[in-house]
Amino acid sequence: MAIIITDDCINCGACEPECPNNAIYEPDAEWRWSDGTTKSDDAEQPPISDEFYYIVPEKCTECK
DSSP, X not given: OOOOOOTTOOOOXXXXXXXXXXXXXXXXXXXXXXXXXXXXXXXXXXXXXXXSOEEOGGGOOSOO
């Protein structure tokens, strides 16, 4: 993965628009498989982090 969110993250949001698959989310934000993918599952998923921007690795394709 080319983008890695580290402990140095200051929650500025600069990484979010860089992701071609919409796999990066704000802290405490629920996410959906359908955001930026062709998957039909539109159910909201629980946040992965409530403190920092986070990446949903299963949605990644471009950075691998």
